[in-house]
Amino acid sequence: MTNWVEITGIRINFREMSHRLPPLIALRAFEAVARTGSVRAAGDELSVSHTAVSRHIHNLQNRLGVAFFEREGRGLALTGSGERYYQKISRAFEAITIATSELKPHLPTQLDIWCTPGIASIRLLPRLPSLENYLPQCDVTLRPTRQRPDLTANEADAEIVFLFDGEERQGCHVEVLDRPRMFPVVSPAFLDRHGPVSSVHELLKLPLIHEESTGQWERWFSHLGGTGALALSGPKLWNGQQTIESARLGQGVAMTGSILVGRHIETGELVEVLSTNVHLGSYCLVTTKSRSVTAPILALRRWIADVLA
Incomplete structure (x- = not known):
């Protein structure tokens, strides 16, 4: 049986192609880590130890000569090459899953x-x-x-x-x-009344708007080096949409993420206070x-x- 096949005038040697492809288990490990952001979570999903997952990732990177991950806090983040590779590899696994499900009777x-x-x-x-x-x-x-x-x-x-x-x-x-950057926002009218904010100390003097509890603000201040208990006052609203609307109405400073307020900042309805790079989750x-x-x-x-x- 020949290893060659001709498709639209192009001869392909599948034996040579298979030798060039990385091992499937290494690709599965890479896809799982890239998707979950955790070697341990990927190991749990694949029912192997996290050391085995790390070994597969290490071997894959050595084989391809590319670094796919870099440390980010407690977890891992994809490099530019890793992100591009993940987008294509993940779609390949999705295509296999969907093709397999389509073999079953439709329900x-x-x-x-x-x-x-x-x-x-x-x-x-x-x-x-x-x-x-x-x-x-x-x-x-x-x-x-x-x-x-x-x-x-x-x-x-x-x-x-x-x-x-x-x-x-x-x-x-x-x-x-999505892992959004978290930052405080206010309305332009609020800034006109209270003046510019140039430090965390000044921010603490302003009315803060909380989402259900003070926990989000406390985490944010902690990331900026704050220590000890903070006496944070201000209204506690039910969800993030309400805190954003309250800030838009000029009622105080809301803590939110880039994924939620991008449009409001583009239109000028809200303004970011201070310049920080904090990720809470x-x-x-x-x-x-x-x-x-x-x-x-x-x-x-x-x-x-x-x-x-």
């Missing part, structure tokens, strides 16, 4: 998504009709809520949630969607491990990536 599907209210209202709801293009035969429910579903009890199929650094969802598949797609590789969840992931791009 009507339903997708129940619970989502943090801020990102649901500001970024996802305006683009929800386009999700039908990704899931044409799926009945989709998007529920903005701060409650956490019991995914193992089938309360929901997926959760889109902001997880602070170090926060975990035991027994679940967690994929990082990530927006994540959370599912059970068994659902994470199903066609509806993969399609949902692609839709979210396109919406947030």
Whole structure:
């Protein structure tokens, strides 16, 4: 049997091609680490030790002569080369999963998504009709809520949630969607009344707007080197959309992420206070491990990536 095949006038030697391809297990390890941002999480997903995952990544990088990851806080971040490689490798794995699911008899599907209210209202709801293009035969429910579903009890199929650094969802598949920079914002009218803010000390004297509790502000100040207990006053609102609206109305300083207020800053409705580079956590797609590789969840992931791009 020949190893050659001719396609539209081009002769391809599949034996030589297979020798040039990296091992599949190394590619799976790379894709899992790139998606989850954690060697340990990738090991749990692949049912191997985190040392085995690290070894596969090390061998893959040596084989290709490219560094795919760099340290970022407690986790890993993709380099430019790693990000480009991940985009193509992940789509290849998605194509395999979808092709496999299409071999099975078609059944009507339903997708129940619970989502943090801020990102649901500001970024996802305006683009929800386009999700039908990704899931044409799926009945989709998007529920903005701060409650956490019991995914193992089938309360929901997926959760889109902001997880602070170090926060975990035991027994679940967690994929990082976006790691936003967090910073304080005010309205121009608020700055006109209170004057410019040039230091954290001046910021602490202003009315702060909190999302449910003072925890987000406390984490932010801690990243800037603050120590000891802070007496943070100000209104506590239910979700991020409300804190942004309160700041837009000139009622105080809101803590928010670039993913939520980009449009408001572009239009001049809000202004960033101070110039900082603080990341407190990530927006994540959370599912059970068994659902994470199903066609509806993969399609949902692609839709979210396109919406947030």
